[in-house]
Amino acid sequence: MVTVLQERSVAGVLDRPSVGEISVAGRVLSPTPVFDTYWRFAAARQKVYEARLDGGAGPFTDDPILQKYRFTNCYRAADRVSQELIGEVIYRGDQDWGEVFFRTLLFKIFNKTSTWRLLQDALGEVRWDGYDYRAYDRVLSRAFSAGQRLYSAAYIVPPPHLGEQRKHQNHLRLLEMMMRQGAPRRVLSAATLQGAYQVLLSFPAIGPFLAYQFVIDLNYAAEMPFSEMDFVVPGPGARDGIRKCFGPRADGIEAEVVRYMADTQDEHFARLGLTFSGLRGRRLQLIDCQNLFCEVDKYARVAHPQIAGISGRSRIKQSYRRQAGPVPAWFPPKWKINTP
Known part of the structure; x- marks a missing residue:
């Protein structure tokens, strides 16, 4: 059983984040409470994934929002469709x-x-x-x-x-x-x-x-030589999450914000006393931090309903339904994280 956002209530997490202003791309940003929720959510969702890999009947978390609604994995490559693509299509x-x-x-x-x-x-x-x-x-x-x-x-x-x-x-x-x-x-x-x-x-x-x-x-393919830390394009959902974490001061520098999150992840997990070992030791990459902004945007609709994004969406559409069968976990061999 994973206890996630210890200080969370459905009405919101904390009155203020436990970090002060930060500087990104020459701008001073003032994090909202959703900023700390981003890291707590990442740690909690990864623990759910790891618990599912280990088997068992669940539930794998005592967080009522994670229990009720569907959220993608922290790592894009770990989601079922990406797993199908990697294992059954590309390779x-x-x-x-x-x-x-x-x-x-x-x-x-x-x-x-x-x-x-x-x-x-x-x-x-x-x-x-x-x-x-x-x-x-x-x-x-x-x-x-x-x-x-x-x-x-x-x-x-x-x-x-x-x-x-x-x-x-x-x-x-x-x-x-x-x-x-x-x-x-x-x-x-x-x-x-x-x-x-x-x-x-x-x-x-x-x-x-x-x-x-x-x-x-x-880029999952063996022929493609690039790092997932090279480049990022935040999508609409990510921009909503960034707005909720930092307010309108982050508009226009979303890619730099995503890079800040990837570069400082160890610092913020440690600051909040969270355990996050990554994907078999692989740190969150830019694509993963981008996706996490999409997911925390959804999570915050329930946890922080008073903090607005860009789209104005207030509900999470997809409910959690456990899928039968084992959780696939095979990644591009060039990452060197597959178990023997």
Whole structure:
């Protein structure tokens, strides 16, 4: 049983954070109570993940908010969809970079395991060198007409306008465009993670948030050489969480705020007396700190309802439902954190 926010009440955590003003990108920021909640939430959510890995019936926390609502893991790569992508898509099958790129982007456009398996079951091995638009469209259109949901609700993937009627058809055309215009080679030859991101950003309907998410996914592959500490693009949810932690003074410097959190994590866990050993010793990376801002934004809707973000959302939509089966935990081998 994990006791999380010892000083928390549903009405809010503390009257003030236990840290004074901080300087980020030349600005002086005054943390709100949500700032300390960020660290307490991270420690608590990671302990829940670790307890689930160890097995047992649960509940794994006595925090009523964590018990009631669904929150993603602290580490993006530990979530189930990322685990499916890493273990069953990127590292299973032909390791030719073009094929890895094609599989990764095809999976992530839909971001739904059932859609990936639908294509596999109908078409066999998913490969660019055997790709046929008509075959892929036939499978997806049949499922769509039967009422099957093709896309995850995790985030919106807007369709490009490439001459087709249905969303999935235009996304197939987009992926064809990327492959034929040399996106795999251009991404891999980029000098930096940001450079690879810019390649993806140049294609229709791929905005900053999606381009960043996709480049992080591609960077799980063995061929991609970049560190997750190289570059970050805070999404809308993260900006909401940053606003709740620091107020409007942080507007416009969100990427620098995320880096501050990653750089000072050990200091703040220690300051609050929290145990956080990371992901088998791996510290929170920029992508993880970005995601934690999204999650603390949701958590604060209940724990700190008086502290406003940007969106004005006041409820957490997804309730916690324990998933059956073991918790997968296999990560890119280049991280060197997989257990024997």
